Amino acid sequence: ExxxxxxxxxxxxxxxxxxxxxxxxxxxxxxxxxxxVRQAPGKGLEWVANIKQDGSEIKYVDSVKGRFTISxxxxxxxxxxxxxxxxxxDTAIYYCSVAGVSSSTLYIYWGQGTLVTVSS
Amino acid sequence: EIVLTQSPGTLSLSPGERATLSCRASQxxxxxxxxxxxxxxxxxxxxxxxxxxxxxxxxxxxxxxxxSGTDFTLTIGRLxxxxxxxxxxxxxxxxxxxxxxxxKLEIK
Numbered sequence: 001e002x003x004x005x006x007x008x009x010x011x012x013x014x015x016x017x018x019x020x021x022x023x024x025x026x027x028x029x030x031x032x033x034x035x036x037v038r039q040a041p042g043k044g045l046e047w048v049a050n051i052k053q054d055g056s057e058i059k060y061v062d063s064v065k066g067r068f069t070i071s072x073x074x075x076x077x078x079x080x081x082x083x084x085x086x087x088x089x090d091t092a093i094y095y096c097s098v099a100g101v102s103s104s105t106l107y108i109y110w111g112q113g114t115l116v117t118v119s120s
Numbered sequence: 121e122i123v124l125t126q127s128p129g130t131l132s133l134s135p136g137e138r139a140t141l142s143c144r145a146s147q148x149x150x151x152x153x154x155x156x157x158x159x160x161x162x163x164x165x166x167x168x169x170x171x172x173x174x175x176x177x178x179x180x181x182x183x184x185x186x187x188s189g190t191d192f193t194l195t196i197g198r199l200x201x202x203x204x205x206x207x208x209x210x211x212x213x214x215x216x217x218x219x220x221x222x223x224k225l226e227i228k
Binding site: 035037044045046047050059060061062095099105106107108110111112113 | 121155157159163164165166167170171174176177208210212215216217218219220221222
C-alpha cells in the first residue's frame, strides 16, 4: 500500500521560515516526480513545485521562486520544501504527491496535507 | 503560462442525471496532458482521468473524459450520491502545471 505523509506545518510570522517534509513509501516506479500542491482556505488547488526523483529536473511556480526550495532524499523516499520569506498569501494546506507511470498507466498518490498559517 | 478556465462554476443536478464539465485552455495543452481530479471536503484530491481520456485505476466507467488541444470535457454518465464534489482540471504537460478554478457539483 502506498503511503504519503506530510509534516512540518504550523503557525509562522510573516517573513519567517518553515520546512515541510513528506515521507512516501510502498511504490516501485523506476521514474517518478514528487510535487507540492497547496490550497488556500476555501480556494482552489495551486501547483507549487516538483522534482524528478533523481533531482535532474526541478520546477517552481513563479510566486515562490527565490523563496522556496524543493529537495529530496532518494534513499529515504522523502521530499522537502524549505519556505523562506513567508507571506500571508502562502497560508494554505500543502499537499505532497508522487506521480509515476507503470505499464503505461499514470498513478498519482497524495498525502492528507499539512497546514501552514502565516500570521502575526 | 497556460490558463485553464472551468465551466460552469457550480452545477446543480440530481442523482441519476448526466453531468458535463468543461475545461478550456488559453493555449494548446502539450500532448493532451490534461488530468481531472475529484476533491471532497477535508480530503486530498483524487486522480480521475489523465491524458484527457484515460481513466485512472479504480475509477468507475461512468466517468469519461474527452477533448484535445484547448477544449476538454469530463462527463459523469449517471450521477451517484458520492459523485457530488469539486472537480479540477490540470495541465501536467507544461510548467507551471496549472489547475482550473474548479467546478462544484452539488445536489439539486
